[in-house]
Amino acid sequence: MSTVNLTADTFEQTVTGNDIVLVDWWAEWCGPCKMFAPIYDKLAGQHDDVVFGKVDTEDQQALAAGAGITSIPTIMAFKDGMLVFRQSGALPARDLESVITQVKALDMDDVRAKLATQQEA
Numbered sequence: 195m196s197t198v199n200l201t202a203d204t205f206e207q208t209v210t211g212n213d214i215v216l217v218d219w220w221a222e223w224c225g226p227c228k229m230f231a232p233i234y235d236k237l238a239g240q241h242d243d244v245v246f247g248k249v250d251t252e253d254q255q256a257l258a259a260g261a262g263i264t265s266i267p268t269i270m271a272f273k274d275g276m277l278v279f280r281q282s283g284a285l286p287a288r289d290l291e292s293v294i295t296q297v298k299a300l301d302m303d304d305v306r307a308k309l310a311t312q313q314e315a
Contacts, residue, residue, distance in 0.1 A: 197238050200247040202257045208247055210275040214297055215245040219261070219268040221252045227267045230284035237290055244294060271297045278305065 200208055200217065209215050218234050220227035238246035251258040251266055261270075264282075271279035271293060278300060279293055 197235060197246045197248050200249045200257075201254055205247075205249070205257055208245060209272045212245045213274065214243065214294075215247055215272045216294070217247045217249060217270040217272070219249050219251055219258060219263045219266050219270070221250060221266055223252075224266050226284045230267050233285070233287045233290060237287065237294065241294060243298075269293070273297050273300055273305075274302045276302070276305070 197218075198204075198208065205217075209217075216234075218227075218230070220231070234246060234248075238244075249257060249261075251263055266282070267284055268280065268282045269285060269290070270277060278297055285293070
């Protein structure tokens with residue numbers, strides 16, 4: 195699967211309408227973003243069960259602000275519509291692969307139960 199450009203109009207629907215979504219927040223002028231892009235694109239071709247989204251922070255400034263993006267690239271992972279990973283900075287391929295593996299393995303019922311317990315405290 196190739197990457198999908200996300201906008202304010204498509205972001206929420208993409209995140210909530212798919213099991214696993216990775217989002218790369220980037221900008222054209224960002225050197226680390228350009229170095230990370232081929233890694234992201236390569237892994238997108240290897241994981242048909244994951245949606246690989248990209249948000250151009252220059253074009254989608256309101257969306258980036260709403261997501262609290264202050265440094266790029268920032269990588270987010272969503273599972274079942276829930277943010278389960280967020281990190282600023284480019285990741286080596288092995289680290290991004292590890293994130294994908296860990297997100298796939300998450301038991302979301304367990305995650306929700308732990309979150310509910312934390313919110314009650």
